[in-house]
Amino acid sequence: MGSSVAWWTLRDPDFTGRVLVIEPEPGYERAATSLTNSCIRQQFGTEVNIRASQFGAEFVNNFRNFMEDEAAPDIPVWSFGYLYLAQSEAMAHVLRQNHALQSGLGVATQLLSPAEIAERYPFYDLDGVTLGSHNAVDEGYFDGGTVFDWFRRKSRALGAEWVTARVTDLRRDGRRISAVMLDTGDEVACGAVVNCAGTRGPEIAAMAGLDLPVEPRKRFSFVFEAEDPLPVALPLTIDPSGLHVRSDGPRTYLAGCAPADDAPVQPDDFEMDWDIWEDRVWPTLAARVPAFERIRLRTAWAGHYDYNTLDQNAVLGPHPEITNFHFCNGFSGHGLQHSPAIGRGLSEMLIHGAWRSLDLSDLSVTRIAENRPLIEPAVI
Numbered sequence: 001m002g003s004s005v006a007w008w009t010l011r012d013p014d015f016t017g018r019v020l021v022i023e024p025e026p027g028y029e030r031a032a033t034s035l036t037n038s039c040i041r042q043q044f045g046t047e048v049n050i051r052a053s054q055f056g057a058e059f060v061n062n063f064r065n066f067m068e069d070e071a072a073p074d075i076p077v078w079s080f081g082y083l084y085l086a087q088s089e090a091m092a093h094v095l096r097q098n099h100a101l102q103s104g105l106g107v108a109t110q111l112l113s114p115a116e117i118a119e120r121y122p123f124y125d126l127d128g129v130t131l132g133s134h135n136a137v138d139e140g141y142f143d144g145g146t147v148f149d150w151f152r153r154k155s156r157a158l159g160a161e162w163v164t165a166r167v168t169d170l171r172r173d174g175r176r177i178s179a180v181m182l183d184t185g186d187e188v189a190c191g192a193v194v195n196c197a198g199t200r201g202p203e204i205a206a207m208a209g210l211d212l213p214v215e216p217r218k219r220f221s222f223v224f225e226a227e228d229p230l231p232v233a234l235p236l237t238i239d240p241s242g243l244h245v246r247s248d249g250p251r252t253y254l255a256g257c258a259p260a261d262d263a264p265v266q267p268d269d270f271e272m273d274w275d276i277w278e279d280r281v282w283p284t285l286a287a288r289v290p291a292f293e294r295i296r297l298r299t300a301w302a303g304h305y306d307y308n309t310l311d312q313n314a315v316l317g318p319h320p321e322i323t324n325f326h327f328c329n330g331f332s333g334h335g336l337q338h339s340p341a342i343g344r345g346l347s348e349m350l351i352h353g354a355w356r357s358l359d360l361s362d363l364s365v366t367r368i369a370e371n372r373p374l375i376e377p378a379v380i
């Protein structure tokens, strides 16, 4: 998010200032951006998230044009789609409602009966499934790591300074932040500050005396190889159990899930729960796709969502009381695909004082103070 905001800001000809990106861990080993599953979907249940994803897909599919650099790679979305499976009338109702919203916004989502799912994807066990929802346009995997690399590289080329340091405090003068303190002992005067600190976003907010209802929540990812690969790419299948799984390569697949208790954790706790693979993930996979009885686990890791406990949606823009302090937090598992739209939006807010290309006001930080959640019914 920090690199996206930096790049979008510097490419705007109306911007006359300077950009400093402060990053304490330039290897990014623990950043959500490194531990992500890097997928994009259009199947959200709120208009602002759908529109942010539509721009995310446009950006990725036209990456070289946006980068304005012949050396930039082609990284189109691998559009195997997401397939939501409903086993209850309540879930089917949500899928129908989302479908109506998505169709109105031009998303190619199709509702599928179990027979229609079986016709396209004969490898599922659909026992108990009553409805599916699938969209194979601009929905699937994209190379988020490369997007991140280019945001960094091009922001530097446009003049952004990057410093290896940790923000330790903010100097607040009334309704403004006037300086940022670093663990190097430096104090940096600033015209505006953007909080892009991921799971440590609440620590930065607290430095200005503000509460941000975001906490680190563990998410496990497992890459496994199938002895008998499936005949077609596996859509990112959201099982009613909460597990999701998708193709990751010709023979490999990626599954993800939350711990059973899904409690907040310490921001530096990345311990893996290996039992969950044997006890929960593998049995659920094999029940849904019987060919996954014969698989080998290749690798696994734990990452953190920056989980917004109010509504699991992003928290964006200037704080109403400290007007040059901008939030870019709380992405709760769908931030990477929105990073082009969010970076563009925040740069517009910083330079022009308004959301211009896409109205992101539904995600504004003011809803936190007003306790006005924006419920996203299609959270993964």
Ligand SMILES: Cc1cc2nc3c(=O)[nH]c(=O)nc-3n(C[C@H](O)[C@H](O)[C@H](O)COP(=O)(O)OP(=O)(O)OC[C@H]3O[C@@H](n4cnc5c(N)ncnc54)[C@H](O)[C@@H]3O)c2cc1C
Binding pocket: 001, 002, 022, 023, 024, 025, 028, 030, 031, 032, 033, 034, 035, 036, 037, 038, 039, 040, 165, 166, 167, 168, 196, 197, 198, 199, 200, 204, 219, 220, 221, 256, 302, 303, 304, 305, 328, 329, 331, 332, 333, 334, 335, 336, 337, 338
């Ligand atoms: C397992 C998993 C799967 C996911 N899957 C998807 C997906 O399929 N699609 C999708 O769109 N999104 C997905 N996400 C979410 C997505 O990866 C994140 O929303 C996104 O990467 C967040 O980017 P960020 O820049 O806000 O945070 P981060 O990448 O975490 O970066 C925050 C940075 O802030 C720095 N920082 C922390 N404290 C300070 C400080 N005091 N001073 C200065 N810097 C500081 C950190 O060092 C870090 O580099 C997933 C996340 C996880 C964990």
